[in-house]
Amino acid sequence: RAFRLLFACWLYAALSPLHAATAAPVVVRFSHVVANDTPKGRMVLQFQALVAARSQGRIQVNIYPDSRLYGDDDEMEALRLGAVEMLAPSLSKFGNVGLPEFEVFDLPFLFSDLAQVHRLTQGAVGQQLLAALGRQQLQGLGFMDNGFKQMSARKPLRTPADYQGLRLRVQASSVLLAQMQALGAQGVALPFGESRRALSSRVVDGTENPLSNFLTQGLADVQSDVTLTRHGYLGYVVLTNPRFWASLAAADRRLLQTALADALAFGNALSATLDQQALTQLRSMPGVRIHALSEAERERLRTAAQPAYTYFERSVDKAFWAQIRKDLA
Ligand code: LMR
Numbered sequence: 001r002a003f004r005l006l007f008a009c010w011l012y013a014a015l016s017p018l019h020a021a022t023a024a025p026v027v028v029r030f031s032h033v034v035a036n037d038t039p040k041g042r043m044v045l046q047f048q049a050l051v052a053a054r055s056q057g058r059i060q061v062n063i064y065p066d067s068r069l070y071g072d073d074d075e076m077e078a079l080r081l082g083a084v085e086m087l088a089p090s091l092s093k094f095g096n097v098g099l100p101e102f103e104v105f106d107l108p109f110l111f112s113d114l115a116q117v118h119r120l121t122q123g124a125v126g127q128q129l130l131a132a133l134g135r136q137q138l139q140g141l142g143f144m145d146n147g148f149k150q151m152s153a154r155k156p157l158r159t160p161a162d163y164q165g166l167r168l169r170v171q172a173s174s175v176l177l178a179q180m181q182a183l184g185a186q187g188v189a190l191p192f193g194e195s196r197r198a199l200s201s202r203v204v205d206g207t208e209n210p211l212s213n214f215l216t217q218g219l220a221d222v223q224s225d226v227t228l229t230r231h232g233y234l235g236y237v238v239l240t241n242p243r244f245w246a247s248l249a250a251a252d253r254r255l256l257q258t259a260l261a262d263a264l265a266f267g268n269a270l271s272a273t274l275d276q277q278a279l280t281q282l283r284s285m286p287g288v289r290i291h292a293l294s295e296a297e298r299e300r301l302r303t304a305a306q307p308a309y310t311y312f313e314r315s316v317d318k319a320f321w322a323q324i325r326k327d328l329a
Helices: 002-025 039-055 075-081 100-106 114-121 124-136 174-183 193-201 211-216 242-247 249-285 295-304 307-315 317-328
Strands: 025-029 059-064 139-153 167-170 188-189 206-209 225-240 290-293
Touching: 002 059, 002 075, 002 206, 039 059, 039 139, 039 242, 039 249, 059 249, 059 317, 075 242, 100 114, 100 124, 100 174, 100 225, 100 307, 100 317, 114 124, 114 225, 114 317, 124 225, 124 317, 139 167, 139 211, 167 193, 174 225, 174 295, 174 307, 193 206, 206 225, 211 225, 211 249, 225 242, 225 249, 225 295, 249 290, 290 317
Parallel strands: 025 059, 167 188, 167 206, 225 290
Antiparallel strands: 139 206, 139 225
């Protein structure tokens, strides 16, 4: 009997870690603010599919897109409180939660292409930013591109004179507010999910978006003119709650991290295609006029927007800004 008891104990001890690691179901609630048919929306769907396949359905990712569960105003709080497990806010939404260094990505005309953005996100600056998230009880898991923003309104926005007196919706970023002010407009920070209503009721006159967001939020119905300014970058960081992340079995954490890396690569590869498709679709809409800028017009906007840099330089650490300039030189 003693032997049988001993054997039972050995069997239990031998099997239980395995049991715990392979059998416990895990649910990951992933909330975001854009439509499914955008680079971020498609990335999250890919993550869901990869996680389901690789865990044989044991780990489930439930997606809440389009601000359906939480919007810009409350999603970070929901993550901290454990009401959701993952988010992918744009990099422009971190100045508001005590991390002004993220607003470097909002500087107008800073990047000429995505390769330059990646020099920051994949280098020391990116590492520093991910580490800084810990200060706000957030854990960063990776960066993702949407692409470049274009201006829209009910008229073309080619020169600083065109911006005078307009109210333009921006994300809650001080650098974006400074950018609009420098151009002669008034920036109005509003949650993404409220953009369409604010434009249609004329609370604001215009806004800035990558074209896939412009198209999928139905903004073509309320904005007649899109000017291809390509003046700023929009990208994301995928976030989780550090307590949730630490509570996972190591193998599950690895599975999620690898599936996310693959989904981010998929989303990044797709973002340029979706941008191009959105442009083609918008060009075919009778109610929308697309305006290309000349180099000289773009240069004039770039010069006018410079005060946004002074603002940013004053709000961040000097060494951090020096590192960025070195990386981009
Ligand atoms: C916005 O608020 O304009 C964007 O951050 C939306 C998004 O997540 O792409």
